[in-house]
Amino acid sequence: MAKKYAEAKTHEWRDLLEQHTFMALAKGGKCGQVKVGAKTIVDLACGEGHYTRALRKAFPKAERVMGVDISEKMITLAKEKEENKPIGIKYVVQDVREEAEAKDEERFDLATAAWLLVYCKSVNELKEMCKAVANYVKPGGRFLTIITNPQMAFDSEGTPKSVILGEMQSNVLSRYAKYGFTVSVPSETPQEGDRLRWSIETSKGPLIIDNYYMPREAYKKSLMEAGFEKIKFYPFELDPNREGFGRNFAIAPFSHLEDANSNDKKEFYQDFLDYPPALCIESWKIRLQ
Numbered sequence: 001m002a003k004k005y006a007e008a009k010t011h012e013w014r015d016l017l018e019q020h021t022f023m024a025l026a027k028g029g030k031c032g033q034v035k036v037g038a039k040t041i042v043d044l045a046c047g048e049g050h051y052t053r054a055l056r057k058a059f060p061k062a063e064r065v066m067g068v069d070i071s072e073k074m075i076t077l078a079k080e081k082e083e084n085k086p087i088g089i090k091y092v093v094q095d096v097r098e099e100a101e102a103k104d105e106e107r108f109d110l111a112t113a114a115w116l117l118v119y120c121k122s123v124n125e126l127k128e129m130c131k132a133v134a135n136y137v138k139p140g141g142r143f144l145t146i147i148t149n150p151q152m153a154f155d156s157e158g159t160p161k162s163v164i165l166g167e168m169q170s171n172v173l174s175r176y177a178k179y180g181f182t183v184s185v186p187s188e189t190p191q192e193g194d195r196l197r198w199s200i201e202t203s204k205g206p207l208i209i210d211n212y213y214m215p216r217e218a219y220k221k222s223l224m225e226a227g228f229e230k231i232k233f234y235p236f237e238l239d240p241n242r243e244g245f246g247r248n249f250a251i252a253p254f255s256h257l258e259d260a261n262s263n264d265k266k267e268f269y270q271d272f273l274d275y276p277p278a279l280c281i282e283s284w285k286i287r288l289q
Contacts, residue, residue, distance in 0.1 A: 002073040004207040006048045008200045011180045013272060016265065017236035018146065019054065022114065025144055025234065025282050027058055038110035040064045042136050044096050045116040047071075049078030049089065055112065056087050064108075067091045097132045107138040114146040118211035121193045123218050130226035137285040143228060145281050147219065148198075148211045149235070152183065152277055153190035170197070175271050183277060186213070219281060228283035235276035238269055 008014075026038075038059050043052040046067035056065045067089055069075050078091045096116070113133060120126040137143055155173055169187040176182055184197040194213040199206045220231050 001207075002048065002071065002077055004202045004204055005074070006050075006077065007202040007204070008207045009050050011200070013179045013236075013269065016239050017269065017272065018278065019051075020239040021234060021236045021280055022051070022112075022144065022146060023054055023058060024237075025280055026055060026110065026112065038062055038108075038142075040108040040138075041066070041110045041112070042108040043067045044111060044113035044133060044136065045069055046078060046091070047074045049081055049091065051112060051114055052078065052089055052091075053081070053087065055110075056089050059110075065089050066108075068094045068096065070095045096136075097128060107141065108136055109138055109141045110144070111136045111141065112144045115211075117145055117214075117219065118148050118196075120214065121212045123192060123214065123222065126214055126218060127222045127225060130222040130228070134226040134228065134285060139285050140287045141285045143223075143281075143283050143285065147279055147281060148183075148196050149276050149279050150190075150213060150216045150219075152275070153185045153194065153196060153213045155185060155275065170195075173277075175275065176277060179269075179272060192218070223281070223283050227286050229286050231281065231283040234280040234282065236272070236278060236280070238266060238273065 039062055041055050041059060041062050041064070043049075043055060043066070046052045046069045049067050052065065052067035056062070059065070065088060067075070067078055069078070069091075070093065072093050075091050075093045078089075082089050082091065096113075111133060116133075117126060117129060120129050133143060152173065155171070170184040171187050173183045173185060181198060181200040184195075184199070186194045190213040192214060196211040196213055198209040198211065200209065201207075216233065223231050
């Protein structure tokens with residue numbers, strides 16, 4: 001499973017759209033327009049360290065960079081990469097929610113948690129997770145995360161999925177298949193905690209990831225109650241330096257292109273941009289008066 005997660009990150013959209021947007025925000029506002037420093041960084045739910053390494057490289061002068069994940073297998077993979085090519089990252093196995101109250105000097109200027117909040121099955125769980133995350137962030141510090149776009153759950157375009165006894169009926173949003181994944185959403189109006197199932201292609205078979213529907217307002221309110229402000233949502237943007245024609249470097253058959261050498265990136269990813277399946281959230285921890 002850990003290797004499937006790692007391979008799923010090789011899809012082209014995860015670099016050209018997801019990572020481009022997420023790292024631009026990390027480096028300073030939308031599209032990196034304003035440079036923001038960070039001496040201490042923690043990557044929560046870091047997995048095998050994909051974003052942890054990207055953050056370390058983006059902030060070479062950072063004094064402390066740490067990756068945290070509940071999975072020992074994920075941390076083992078992350079540590080192996082650090083040992084093979086040391087860049088100054090500490091990895092620890094830890095449940096974000098079980099962290100004891102941190103001292104001020106143990107908190108971080110920047111905390112990231114790509115795809116962490118999407119595992120919360122209720123608003124109460126979401127509030128608890130946001131409070132746990134806030135414990136890692138210094139007053140005046142930032143928190144960045146990625147979530148499944150709640151609006152996608154209202155998308156009626158899709159292929160109806162056969163109903164399994166005891167499970168809800170769902171639509172498979174097939175418009176994303178050309179990017180190497182599909183998402184199943186409820187056929188009826190989504191309710192708090194309804195499942196949003198991602199199926200991402202890998203060479204070892206599809207990686208199935210279950211996220212849970214929460215309205216956008218629930219994310220905002222939960223972050224505010226945890227002590228964050230200036231909460232903004234951003235859809236993924238295509239890296240402008242990678243637009244135009246060019247070879248799709250995604251591992252076959254992920255590209256789903258007839259001719260990978262004549263791929264107009266902007267045209268190819270227009271459905272993704274028009275119907276964003278995911279969003280970034282940026283927020284700031286309230287400063288103490």
